[in-house]
Amino acid sequence: MKYFEPDLIMAVGGGSVMDLSKGAWILYERPDLTDLGMISPLDKLNLRQKAMLVAVPTTAGTGSESTGAAVFHDTAVQRKIPISHDELVPDVAVLSPQFTISMPPELTVGAGLDVLAHAMDAVTTPSANEFTEPLALKAIEMVTQWLPRAYKNGNDREARFRMIIAANIAGIAFGMSGCHLTHSFGHALGAVYEMHHGLCVGFFIPYSFQFCQRVTDNHLAICKALEIAAPTAKEGLNNLVAEVRGFLKALNVPLALKDFGISKKDFENKLPRLVEYSYGDISCYLSPRPITAGQCEMVMKYAYEGQDIDF
Amino acid sequence: MGYWFEDPTLKALAPLALSSSIRGLTTIFNTPKIYAGFNVIPEGPVIGPTTMDALGPRCPKKKAFLVTDEFNQRYAKKAVQFLESGGFTTEIWANVLREAPLENV
Structure with missing residues (x-):
C-alpha cells in the first residue's frame, strides 16, 4: 500500500478483512503511529488525507462496513484488541448480497448470530437512544425471520439480501451505542478457544439477558418487537430467553460451553484467562449492570454447565 | 505495555460518555454512504x-488498493473489473489472515 500510494482502499471480505483494512489505512495515513493497540477514541487521527475507505462485506455479520470499530488478535498474548474511532467509519459501504451467497451454513450462522448480539446489546445498553433503538429492533426482527432461511438454503437470494441489510443496520446501531456483555464474554471465549466470533457472542445472549435483568427492563422492547408475551418484566425475560435458546438450538448452536466439546479440566485451566479477558474487555463497561471479575467467573461457570443465571 | 482500553480514566469515562444520563449533549449519527442491492457492483x-x-x-489519482483474503479473491476480482x-x-493484496492478527496489519 505504501508503495502503490492509492487514493482508494477497498476492503472485500468479512470482519477480519474490513478490520485489518482499517488498521492498514491508519498506518498508511499515519506512519508515525506504530501501535494500533494504543489508539484511543479520543485521539485525533486526521485520516482521509491520502485515501478514502470503501467496505464491501462478503458476510452478513460484523457490520464493520458501517462502524468505526475494528478488532485485532494479539497472537503474542492470545488476546482480542478492539479499537474504536469515529474516523474509522468507512466512507462508502457496498452491500452486495450475491457476495454472501457462497458462505457455508456454519459461517452463515456465526455471522448471523453476531448481528443478533449486536442488535440485542444495542437495545439493552444504557447508551441506546432514539437513533439506535429502532434500527436494532428492526435488525432483531429481520435476523429471527431470515437467518433460518439463509442457513437452510444459502442460495435464497431474498434471505441473503435481508441479512446483509440486517447486519448493516445492527452495525450502525451498535457502532453508536456500543455492545456490552455478549461481546465481553464472546471476545474472551473467541480468543482463548479460537472459536468463531459470531458463534461466541451469540452463545452468550441468554446469559447476558439474565445477568442484566435485575437492573433493566429494556428487553421488553425486544419482546414487543418479536410479539413475545410479557405480562411482567420477569415473565417477559423468561419467554425471551426461551425464544432465543429455541432459535439457537434450531441453528444447531450448543447452549452450554461443555457441549462445544470443551472438557471440564481444560475449562478450569483456562478459566482465569477467560475471566481476565472478559472483565478487561471494554464492552464490560457498557453493561447496564456493572459486573465484577468474580461475577464474570460465575457467568462463565454457569455458561459451561448451561445453567440459568440466578445471581 | 498496556492497551488504550486499560487506561483507568477511559474505563471510568466509557459508561459515563455513553450513558443516558447525559443524553442530549452530543449525539453523532455517523454512517457511510450505503449502496445496497444485487446491482451495486x-x-x-x-x-x-x-x-x-x-x-x-x-479519487483524482484513480488508484485503488483492494484488501482481501484467499477465500474472497473471486469477489475482489469482480470489484476490480468494476473499478x-x-x-x-x-x-489486490489477498493475504489477510483469519481473526486479523496484529502482525498481519
Missing part, C-alpha cells in the same frame, strides 16, 4: 445512479 453498463458516483469524483471500468488502476 454491476458487470455491465448501468442506467442511473451507481456506486461509481461515490468513488470516481473523490477498472471506471478508469481505476488496481492492486
Whole structure:
C-alpha cells in the first residue's frame, strides 16, 4: 500500500478483512503511529488525507462496513484488541448480497448470530437512544425471520439480501451505542478457544439477558418487537430467553460451553484467562449492570454447565 | 505495555460518555454512504445512479488498493473489473489472515 500510494482502499471480505483494512489505512495515513493497540477514541487521527475507505462485506455479520470499530488478535498474548474511532467509519459501504451467497451454513450462522448480539446489546445498553433503538429492533426482527432461511438454503437470494441489510443496520446501531456483555464474554471465549466470533457472542445472549435483568427492563422492547408475551418484566425475560435458546438450538448452536466439546479440566485451566479477558474487555463497561471479575467467573461457570443465571 | 482500553480514566469515562444520563449533549449519527442491492457492483453498463458516483469524483489519482483474503479473491476480482471500468488502476493484496492478527496489519 505504501508503495502503490492509492487514493482508494477497498476492503472485500468479512470482519477480519474490513478490520485489518482499517488498521492498514491508519498506518498508511499515519506512519508515525506504530501501535494500533494504543489508539484511543479520543485521539485525533486526521485520516482521509491520502485515501478514502470503501467496505464491501462478503458476510452478513460484523457490520464493520458501517462502524468505526475494528478488532485485532494479539497472537503474542492470545488476546482480542478492539479499537474504536469515529474516523474509522468507512466512507462508502457496498452491500452486495450475491457476495454472501457462497458462505457455508456454519459461517452463515456465526455471522448471523453476531448481528443478533449486536442488535440485542444495542437495545439493552444504557447508551441506546432514539437513533439506535429502532434500527436494532428492526435488525432483531429481520435476523429471527431470515437467518433460518439463509442457513437452510444459502442460495435464497431474498434471505441473503435481508441479512446483509440486517447486519448493516445492527452495525450502525451498535457502532453508536456500543455492545456490552455478549461481546465481553464472546471476545474472551473467541480468543482463548479460537472459536468463531459470531458463534461466541451469540452463545452468550441468554446469559447476558439474565445477568442484566435485575437492573433493566429494556428487553421488553425486544419482546414487543418479536410479539413475545410479557405480562411482567420477569415473565417477559423468561419467554425471551426461551425464544432465543429455541432459535439457537434450531441453528444447531450448543447452549452450554461443555457441549462445544470443551472438557471440564481444560475449562478450569483456562478459566482465569477467560475471566481476565472478559472483565478487561471494554464492552464490560457498557453493561447496564456493572459486573465484577468474580461475577464474570460465575457467568462463565454457569455458561459451561448451561445453567440459568440466578445471581 | 498496556492497551488504550486499560487506561483507568477511559474505563471510568466509557459508561459515563455513553450513558443516558447525559443524553442530549452530543449525539453523532455517523454512517457511510450505503449502496445496497444485487446491482451495486454491476458487470455491465448501468442506467442511473451507481456506486461509481461515490468513488470516481473523490479519487483524482484513480488508484485503488483492494484488501482481501484467499477465500474472497473471486469477489475482489469482480470489484476490480468494476473499478477498472471506471478508469481505476488496481492492486489486490489477498493475504489477510483469519481473526486479523496484529502482525498481519
